[in-house]
Amino acid sequence: MIEIENVHKSFGALKVLKGIDLTVAKGEVVSVIGGSGSGKSTLLTCINGLEPIDSGRIKVDGIEVHARGTDINKLRQRIGIVFQQFNAFPHLTVLENVTLAPRKVKGMGRAEAEEIAVKQLNHVGLGDKIKVYPGRLSGGQQQRMAIARALAMSPAYMLFDEVTSALDPQLVGEVLDTLKLLAEGGMTMICVTHEMGFARDVSDRVAYFESGVMAEIGPPEQIFGEAKNEATRKFLSSVR
Amino acid sequence: MFDTALTAGDLWFMMKGAGVTLAITFFAVVGGTLMGVTFGVIRSHVSPWLTLPLVFVLDIFRSVPLLIQLILANAFQAIAGLQISPFTTSCIVLALYTSAYCTEIVRGAIDAVPPVTRRAARSLGLTWGQDMTQVVFPMALRVGLPSWIGLTLGVMKDSALVMWLGIIELLKSSQIIITRLQEPMLILLIAGAIYFALSFPIARLGGHLERKWQEND
Secondary structure, three states: OEEEEEEEEEEOOEEEEEEEEEEEOOOOEEEEEEOOOOOHHHHHHHHOOOOOOOEEEEEEOOEEOOOOOOOHHHHHOOEEEEOOOOOOOOOOOHHHHHHHHHHHOOOOOHHHHHHHHHHHHHHOOOHHHOOOOHHHOOHHHHHHHHHHHHHOOOOOEEEEEOOOOOOOHHHHHHHHHHHHHHHHOOOEEEEEOOOHHHHHHHOOEEEEEEOOEEEEEEOHHHHHHHOOOHHHHHHHHHHO | OOOOOOOHHHHHHHHHHHHHHHHHHHHHHHHHHHHHHHHHHHHHHOOOOOOHHHHHHHHHHHHOOHHHHHHHHHHHHHHOOOOOOHHHHHHHHHHHHHHHHHHHHHHHHHHOOOHHHHHHHHHOOOOHHHHHHHHHHHHHHHHHHHHHHHHHHHHHHHHHHHHHHOOOOHHHHHHHHHHHHOOHHHHHHHHHHHHHHHHHHHHHHHHHHHHHHHOOO
16 A cells, blocks of 8 residues: 655755645556646655655555665565656666566576566567667667566556656557556556546546645546546646 | 898887886776776765865866876875885876876766666666666766777877886887987887787777677667
């Protein structure tokens, strides 16, 4: 379970998160929508401790992410994250990209790590690309590799930060299909996304963020059908 | 073809000089690179204010002509009674000189690694050290290698200046023979060819690695 309690976060004078409360249960898929600069992506980087928070609390499986004694590297093994920008390690093959963390962080042997990696790469449809360097992959393939790389650590949670935003339109579908497959497999996911169709079809709940505040959260039928919040309705009519 | 008084013994004397050039270059580049990598990592991770003293010292080594550095260092060690040989003094000065340039190469190469790539590495649970050794250094190496090769070749040629501390390296050995035989053209040609023979493999190695890495992009 991910528990976010009254989290505040600023970059200098800019208040990015103004008291976010959100609890994500095991197996739940929560999509976060909202305009640019609404704090959606920052929330994800706070959840796995890549960004410090100013106040409040984030707990993952009962462990406080930003507490002093927390072994953040260990905690991150349970939380996979995929970013908007493709961030393949260009000097490693696809297989090596995926086996790096299992081998170095978990101390797995090469054979075991490769077995897991191949399984995950097959899962995202890159089984025939394992010997290739990322520079030879399309954006969609790189993003799917990043997903496989995160999954190879067998995380309990997956965070997706606008993973399709930097893709050519014709490549968006393949990545969303991969996410859908994951959701159907019971993965707990928080997806920051601009893909409203995806948010509606896959999510258990959809949260609408506006200027650092979670203005509304509810099942997709509520958000996309009869949003209670005026700002939510306005945003959705503008993106449609 | 043409008459020359050059003997096999003279050539051997030049080869020994080349050996000294190679040895000084080796110690200077190894020492300078180790220091340069250390300082470069510090420069790219620590706030500019804290590294100001380091930057200042390195700027001195980059700005003051190497010849002046060598002579001053040698004079200083003599006055201080440190009993350091000219060879060791030369290696230390050249290593510091190399490290000053290497620091900037390393800093630039590390800064060229996209922050989001490092974030991705950390988000997988890699520690800072693992991120550095597994992701940052290999990526930075590809960026910095051409400049580092250039630096190494430059240091090899600059090492000729140690002759002013009385060390007989390649250029000094050539000069000694020129003084005796009065055949500067031939002997400088040979000395130049030896410098080339020493540099060429390093330059080719760099080119080879660059091509190999490019194939992956």
